[in-house]
Amino acid sequence: MHTYGELPCPKCAYARSGLEHTRRCPECAAPGFRGDLVVSGHPETHRESRWAGWFFSGAFQLAVPIGFGLTWWLGRNHALEEPIAILGIALFLVGIAIWLYGRHRRKSATRQGVSLEQIAWDFEPDGVRVREFDAERFIPYADIVKVWPALNFAFSRKARVTLELRSESLRGGQGYPTIMISGSFGEQRAAAEAIKQRIAEAKRAP
Numbered sequence: 001m002h003t004y005g006e007l008p009c010p011k012c013a014y015a016r017s018g019l020e021h022t023r024r025c026p027e028c029a030a031p032g033f034r035g036d037l038v039v040s041g042h043p044e045t046h047r048e049s050r051w052a053g054w055f056f057s058g059a060f061q062l063a064v065p066i067g068f069g070l071t072w073w074l075g076r077n078h079a080l081e082e083p084i085a086i087l088g089i090a091l092f093l094v095g096i097a098i099w100l101y102g103r104h105r106r107k108s109a110t111r112q113g114v115s116l117e118q119i120a121w122d123f124e125p126d127g128v129r130v131r132e133f134d135a136e137r138f139i140p141y142a143d144i145v146k147v148w149p150a151l152n153f154a155f156s157r158k159a160r161v162t163l164e165l166r167s168e169s170l171r172g173g174q175g176y177p178t179i180m181i182s183g184s185f186g187e188q189r190a191a192a193e194a195i196k197q198r199i200a201e202a203k204r205a206p
């Protein structure tokens with residue numbers, strides 16, 4: 001078996017190092033790993049960043065009519081202008097607060113030695129078991145069209161690997177699975193290469 005990353009329990013982040021791969025998590029009883037290749041990494045956007053993004057886009061959607069349409073539409077100095085502007089600013093500030101909280105949570109987790117790599121791709125004989133926190137989806141190799149590795153070392157210092165799937169397999173609107181691999185540049189490249197090779201092998205097999 002080949003592994004890349006810290007391989008914590010995807011569900012509860014328990015450090016599984018030293019534990020046999022197939023064993024259940026002693027902390028939350030989530031299943032262990034079964035494939036011949038397992039890669040763990042960060043989600044593309046952390047939870048709080050995603051929530052902050054919703055607030056930012058809400059603030060933006062309010063800012064646009066205030067900046068352009070509202071004065072023209074409602075007339076100058078309309079009573080609604082101020083409350084909408086205040087709401088927009090409030091949404092923006094809440095977004096910033098959530099984003100800062102997320103950064104703080106991740107930093108203190110790292111200080112305490114808690115892994116943030118709660119995404120695991122488990123390459124089983126018939127397909128990839130994608131585990132993201134407590135969610136899980138199984139993707140047969142036949143449904144994978146292409147592997148997109150992008151080594152964005154300058155920007156995030158993490159390699160981003162995305163699986164492009166056949167449109168029929170995009171059930172539930174979950175999109176293409178993506179994992180952000182950390183570690184040294186060489187480790188990231190090795191993990192991305194291992195994913196590509198493993199999928200290519202599985203697709204060549206009868």
Ligand SMILES: [Zn+2]
Pocket residue numbers: 009010011012013014025026027028029030
């Ligand atoms: Zn666990």
